[in-house]
Amino acid sequence: xxxxxxxxxxxxxxxxxxxxxxxxxxxxxxxxxxxxxxxxxxxxxxxxxxxxxxxxxxxxxxxxxxxxxxxxxxxxxxxxxxxxxxxxxxxxxxxxxxxxxxxxxxxxxxxxxxx
Amino acid sequence: xxxxxxxxxxxxxxxxxxxxxxxxxxxxxxxxxxxxxxxxxxxxxxxxxxxxxxxxxxxxxxxxxxxxxxxxxxxxxxxxxxxxxxxxxxxxxxxxxxxxxxxxxxxxxxxx
Numbered sequence: 001x002x003x004x005x006x007x008x009x010x011x012x013x014x015x016x017x018x019x020x021x022x023x024x025x026x027x028x029x030x031x032x033x034x035x036x037x038x039x040x041x042x043x044x045x046x047x048x049x050x051x052x053x054x055x056x057x058x059x060x061x062x063x064x065x066x067x068x069x070x071x072x073x074x075x076x077x078x079x080x081x082x083x084x085x086x087x088x089x090x091x092x093x094x095x096x097x098x099x100x101x102x103x104x105x106x107x108x109x110x111x112x113x114x115x
Numbered sequence: 116x117x118x119x120x121x122x123x124x125x126x127x128x129x130x131x132x133x134x135x136x137x138x139x140x141x142x143x144x145x146x147x148x149x150x151x152x153x154x155x156x157x158x159x160x161x162x163x164x165x166x167x168x169x170x171x172x173x174x175x176x177x178x179x180x181x182x183x184x185x186x187x188x189x190x191x192x193x194x195x196x197x198x199x200x201x202x203x204x205x206x207x208x209x210x211x212x213x214x215x216x217x218x219x220x221x222x223x224x225x226x227x
């Protein structure tokens with residue numbers, strides 16, 4: 001069964017460093033998303049992406065965040081200068097379309113630890 | 116702003132029991148509602164999606180219902196098994212926008 005994959009599974013970085021989290025969405029999906037879950041808190045939406053541009057972003061997704069689809073298969077989230085509060089599990093998701101009948105499928109997540 | 120709430124936060128039941136998990140949302144302009152399962156330290160596994168035009172959806176031992184007028188969804192698990200132990204999340208998608216808004220989850224423990 002097709003699935004969303006993410007790499008790395010765990011990333012440790014020092015405060016102020018740049019990190020890139022990678023995702024391979026399901027191959028026939030056109031809509032891509034990033035969410036995060038700080039330990040013990042709700043899953044929060046960051047950004048959605050379609051047709052090589054951001055379609056929606058949350059207030060969390062400020063100038064230190066960016067997303068890119070560098071090729072036909074990968075979807076990346078870049079955090080330019082990490083802060084301690086960026087420590088969280090980051091989930092990538094994809095869907096065929098945003099319509100009501102289409103589920104969002106989530107990857108296993110990347111645990112980001114900022115020290 | 117849409118708010119999604121799940122009660123209870125935790126639930127412990129003996130194996131074989133039927134149970135209901137609750138999800139409430141504040142905005143009736145709902146597009147669909149998705150139920151997920153999350154195992155400790157793992158990703159989210161989609162269980163069921165119920166569209167705003169539907170009243171319920173079934174998959175195996177799982178049944179999800181949606182009542183837009185009361186702003187509630189329930190996930191019914193029949194004949195629970197220890198393998199059902201996990202955190203169950205509901206997430207709502209509004210008519211406008213692409214984001215899912217998640218509840219806090221209900222941590223379910225099924226005791227053998």
